Amino acid sequence: MSASKKAAWAVAAAVLLPLVVAVPAHADTKDEKDKQPKPPATMSSLGGPLLGNPGTQVKLGPGAPVLPKDLSGRAWIVADAESGQVLAAHNAHWPLAPASTLKMLFADTLLPKFPKTQNHLVTNADLAGIGAGSSLVGLKEKQTYSVHDLWLGVFLRSGNDAVHVLTNMNNGLRQTVKDMNARARELQALDTQVVSPDGYDAPGQVSSAYDLTLIARSGMQNPDFRAYAATPRAAFPGELKPGGKKRETFEIQNTNRLLTGDFGVAPYQGIAGVKNGNTTHAGATFTGVAERNGKVLLVTVMNPSSKEQHAVYRETARLLDWGFAAAGKVTPVGELVPPLSARTGTTVPADGSAPAPGKNATADTVRAAATDEKSGGVGIALAVAGGVLVLLAGAVFLVNRRWPLSASAGRRRRSEPDPDVNP
Secondary structure: OOHHHHHHHHHHHHHHHHHHHHHHHHHHOOOHHHHOOOOOOOOOOOOOHHHHOOOEEEOEOOOOOOOOOOOOEEEEEEEEOOOOEEEEEEOOOOOEOOHHHHHHHHHHHHHHHOOOOOEEEOOOHHHOOOOOOOOOOOOOOOOEEEHHHHHHHHHHHOOHHHHHHHHHHOOOHHHHHHHHHHHHHHOOOOOOEOOOOOOOOOOOOEEOHHHHHHHHHHHOOOHHHHHHHOOOEEEEEOOOOOOOOOOOEEEEEOOOHHHHOEOOEOOOOOEEEEEEEEEOOOEEEEEEEEEEOOEEEEEEEEEEOOOOOOHHHHHHHHHHHHHHHHOOOEOOOEEOOOOHHHOOOOOOOOOOOOOOOOOOOOHHHHHHHHHHHHOOOOOOOOOEEOOEEOOOHHHOOOOOOOOOOOHHHHHHOOOOOOOOOOO
């Protein structure tokens, strides 16, 4: 080959080689979103057909603000806690690992079973089998705790040790899982499957943004549930040494950072719970409820992929802000269905499917039920969180069920590091 040809090849190689090498490199980094798991092509349409569609569902009306841009959750939902209307949703029925947001179902199921004043002596068996890396409130064997103490541990510290003790008090794991799954079916949280009551990662354990919102809405009807969910910090009993006369206490703080404000996250004005979670498989999850100008919203966010610090709280706050601004300016894309026991004069189809919400109730029945429920609304004791007074309208936080409720059902319902990280 002549010197001139060699020179020509050298020049061509110098120009083309970087282009050839650049092609696969560009393909590998083309769009991080493509690497994210995809929602199922078909999902449950409970609550409305649009909720069964993958992707974002919203119907903006005149003057309605657009949805926030910085949303990376695999699934989320914004719903009116009182009417049950779903204002917007994204993959609402995608079954995903719930982490400790599943403790909302645990509490909704077990809270009515034990008086708060009941005491329990913790044994070694009570604390056996707690998952590695679990969040703990710090229960000790051979120490006595009240049921009230245990629920503080569940709600404030997301304590898997407190969950295990209450589970054993409820005749063990198998019975508690059975009870929780039955409660999920009663609430029509049909995407939910419980394997581990504390929300620790377990094969087959899933819930959805829709279901977690249903569960939170149900839980907030219970005065104990909503009081615990709204408690920012509390004194917790320490260990009583043999021969000791006085039992010291230590302070525990709620891991819900929109309630307490911490690690660069500001308290959200009007927040009153509900529950956060974080595991390796689930990522960060959160369901929050807040009130502003008489409007009460529920928001659930599951597994945001954003690199933004504490993204689950920040995305929840953005969706709450949007929901309050959009209320009355959007057409609902669905609704939160009532529990099965609230449907009067209905039968559940053999295939387990549910008829359209409200289909079997007259307008007069629904209006009368709503009026009855409003008189028994939700009262929350306000608390000072990090020096910021969490103000709720008139010192009362109202969540009213807009569904017909049978008399028997009404009587029965009387009554971090990040937590639960699974390495």
